[in-house]
Every structure is written in structure tokens, then in C-alpha cells.
Amino acid sequence: MSSDNVLEKTTRVNLLFDFYGPLLTEKQQTFLTCYFLDDLSLGEIAAEFGISRQAVYEHIRRAEATLEGYEEKLGLAADHERRTAILADLKTAVDTWKPDERDSYFRKKALACIEQLEQIEG
Template identity: 55%
Template sequence: MLEKTTRINYLYDFYQGLLTPKQRNYMEMYYLEDLSLGEISEHFNVSRQAIYDNIRRTEQMLEEYEEKLGLYRKFQKRQELLGYLKQHTNNEKTQQIVDKIIEIE
């Protein structure tokens, strides 16, 4: 469950601009603020089932965006390569450049 939550949070970070305001609100409240479906449904005065359905559809949309665009996959690969460079570089100047790239990421 923790892996799924982490993945959805990353996908949300990359693709939130493609979601509607309602989808962003539900996802933020559920995943970032850790509110229950009941708490979210009370806040918006809709059924728990409506919140659940919207969140599941939004999760599917995020996965489809990732399948098509691959931003999270590319991010993970960059992080892996930067970690490798950081471990295997003896040159101080190169280490500083790698550190700056990691800060940007």
C-alpha cells in the first residue's frame, strides 16, 4: 500500500496540471492530507462512493498519462544515473556539478 501511495504521489506531482480542480482537491485531501473518504465527502457534501469513484478514475488517468508520457519513469532513471555518478566520480568539480543537478531534480 505504501508503494502505491508513493507512486500516486509522484504521478500527481508530475501530472496534476492535467487534472480538473475537483480532481486535484480530492487527490490532495486523500493522498496529501490523509483525510478519509468520509471526511472528504462531508466537506464537499457528496457521497463517499462519489469520492471513491472520482479518486479511482483519477488514479487511472495518472497511470495513463505516465504510460504515454513517462515523466516519472524518466525521473527515476535520471536519479539512478546521478546516484551512480555521485558514487563513482573522484573529481571534485564533477561531484559539484552532479550535486547541482540533483538539487535541480
């Protein structure tokens, strides 16, 4: 796995963990924290908890699958990413708006962004 893929996976798991971490078992939370947040190796975690590297790997793999399952059902992380993108668009529109312009581009763009945010929030 390339370093870009590893970074993407780590970022994804951390994002999902932020949203769904409390729904995991204590052991899953601990192993994910050690592996993805504290950057410990499987061997280091195994030594710390007195289990095999394979057991640590399986716990982490199952926890990742659980997080992805929650995301498939609830979509909180996807909604967060959509809101973040919409807010970035809104910020760009505000930053580039010139008060002396008489057209309604800014107003239309801002209202569209706000409407999108309201739809996401349900």
C-alpha cells in the same frame, strides 16, 4: 492491502501527481490532494463536499487511472526515476574515486552516466 503496499501506492500517486496534476480537473486535483497529501479519509472528504463516500472513491479511482494513463503515454516519472538512479551512480563514482589512481575507471563511469542522462533528455 499491507501497509507497505499502501505506502508504495501513495508514493506512486504523489509522484505522478507532481508531474501530471495540472492536467487533472480541479475536482480530481482537490480529491487527490485531500486523500493522498492531507491524509483525509473517504468519509471526511465526503462530509466536506456533501457527497457519498462512494462518489469520492470513484473520483479518486478515475483520477489515479488518468495519472497512470498520462504516465504510460509520456513517461515523465519513469524518466525522472532513471535520471535519479544514474545521478546516484555518478555520485558514487565521484565519492569513491581516488585522485592517485591512474586508471580511467572514473572517467569512463562518469562519461557513461552523462551519456545516459543525455539519452533520457533526448
